[in-house]
Amino acid sequence: MQPTQRTDEVPFHLTGAFAPVFEERTDRDLTVIGELPPDLCGTYVRNGPNPRSGTSPAWFAGDGMLHAVRFEGGRARGYRNRWIRGPYAPNTNVVRHAGRILSLVEARLPVEVSADLETVGPYDFGGVLARSMTAHPKICPRTGELLFFAYGAEPPHLTFYRADARGEVVQSTPIDVPKATYLHDFAITARCAVFYDLPVLVSSFKSPAPFAWDDGYRARIGIVPRDGRDEDVRWFDVAPCTISHTVNAFEDGDTVVLDAIRAPRLFTPHALYRYTFDLRTGKVAEETLDPRFVDFPRVHPAFQGAAYRDAYAVELCDFARGGFGRTRLHKYDVARGTSVVHDFGSGQMPGEAVVAPRPDATAEDDAWVLLFVHDDRGPSALVVLDAQRFDGDPVATVRLPCRVPFGFHGAWLPDGA
Template sequence: MPIHSARSAVKPYLTGHFTPVTDEITATELTVDGTLPPELSGRLLRNGHNPKPGITPTHWFLGSGMVHGIRLREGRAEWYRNRWVHTPALDGAPSATDHGPDLTVSTAGTHVIEHAGRLLALCEANLPFELTSELDTVGAYDFDGRLRTAMTAHPKQDPVTGELHFFGSSPFPPHLVYYVADTKGQIVHSAEIPGATASLKHDFAITRHHVVFVEGNVTFDPAADRSGIPYSWSDRQPARIGIMARQSDAAAPARPVRWFSIEPGHLLHVANAFEDTRGRIVLEGPTVDREGFQLSWNWWTGAPGRGTEPVARSYTRRWVVDITDGSVDELIVDDLPVEFPTLNEDYLGAENRYHYAVSFPDEHGFGGYGIVKYDRTTGARRIHHAGDARMPGEAVFVPAAGATREDDGYLLTVVSDLKQDASQLLVIDASGLNRIALVHLPHRVSAGLHGSWIPDSAFDGPGR
């Protein structure tokens, strides 16, 4: 399959907000407008696809990963640094070998998390890559040999137990393997999930008592290999939600998964899932229909027929699954195009009132960029408008010290400003969406994907 294009045509994912950064730099004592809360002591890390100069990947997702970091402490922005994740793929190594796929040949460009004192750069088709606290690459990480598949870029850390839940998916059997790692970073449970298909599984959810998998209409398609990522929409692929009781016992066999049919569509990112007072599973997240997926896929590959944005028809949907009678109620919650949902992760897997997302223009180019706050109790929607030609990234929630309410905290997002050819770290109040501070970064940061707030206390773990 192709990885790099031989054609010189400019791809949309290499222009505008997505123009790649061309070098690695370190800058100290950054300028701050406003006042940074002193309790913000740690690092905001954000990952994204950023091919090296001269490289034109055939799909945006095939661009090498670059992690950007901003260090905050005692009301100061101490440093900014950006580093490519130095995997074999960065130097052009092929992923296919005579012995099968090489799981170390990764873009490592989708997400960056911390668990058990390790920083891990993630890409769902490969092994994680460990980084130092200053973003230098340590190398591929396989959980001491216990991880033998790829790892999702969207693991879930249970806020109650501290366990890390994740999965590995593949277009070839076994299609889905579920893992649990304990608070020390050791995999204590793994099991193949029977009945799973080759549907593209990018994200999933946990509740207090269940694991929730989602299979949409986007599935493996060997004929769709021109972009290097052979997936396409299929009406023959059933859309469904799979629900399985949670377990951490390494010796226990895999528990059965119940599959529930849902309306056609595809979900990339989960906002949250929980069990309501009636024991039903409530799941929310932005989804696309067939047209929305094709507009996005055309944008990601640079094909004709694309929209102005890669998520122009992505609308928040809610499913309510009654596991007693087998019924599923679903509805589109809002008609605003959004992606990158986040929440106060103390409420991950439990009933939450609020979640946040990034808004985008629709498929006709109408609307604007902003940070959205949804109130599930009242149905209200509030938007912090980013401003003309200013595109915010995923808004990471950081709880305030001594927080007493779910929305007591801060949202941190890196903004790409095309008019100024610059970027800033925007800190806003998660309650009222008011701006608190703006940290000026030394160059414009290309639009990316996911990231994490890593408090200073996390760097007391192994290898730090």
């Protein structure tokens, strides 16, 4: 396995599976091992840092590059990768809503791209969005709304937005928090939004290391009706921590349940964690669901903000030894408290997975799981797993023409949606 640990000369994010590529490609008719489902029709696209110069001060600081594989009629029609053009290149996530594909990073405006990944330009929702947008917006599967927020060093430090299914912003609500804190993600339920006001303070987004832990800052989580105002927020004190990513949240009678990837301090291993907020009594219960260092969680898109069972996450197996050289994929049954592992073997480094529901599926795991897998011995692959046979052999493995660096977040863009 190529080294991915930090050395005195080269940081981990510029070596091994993380090292940038320097060529934009368009390749047709990819080789497939196995058999692609004929009704898997759409495009898988993933974002990630890929510095044009070959160097960057931190993993999250590199120029954004999108990588996409197109599926149609039981074939892998092609692979394409493109840098985001412009004065800044969002490198964290990608979302499609109201016919627009947006490349995202939390410190800047979104950048719209075409279906061929060509840069269209910055997008501000018709002038409504003034400075930035979270890299983790949520699409409500029941209303088609896009829910998102902006945060920053200047007041108001947090603003909550709702855009309707047509992409028109119908709500912009400042939420009062004492200081700018690191707010990478949030959660939604059928009726609420959930925000994290935790002891990781933001000094300036202009710095390559803008975050600092503050032992004196109060740790709390706020729950607000999706159409509510600042005065409607219910704040719950929690144990000091930082939350990297949301798994999911849902309502259960008078309680709100939040599953998230949580660490007790900044830059320490994350675990799968559950909060249960009692809206009647104001009390909160906290518990660890899995102590292993996992991150990059995903759920079935139709279960976003609703009671669910299945979650998928990447285990970063080597973090405790100071590196990122080995990963494996978990499927959790959060109702039973169990998990199944898909280990791709030596030299194989899976990244974040996305869930592609089968057409007309009724079961939550009647779906395919798609992800890029880095291979130390050569080009990367896109792997398709059957969610119901998660630890079994892949349904199909698409051989890619090049290496795809280990990156951040992606999306399944089904045809006709």
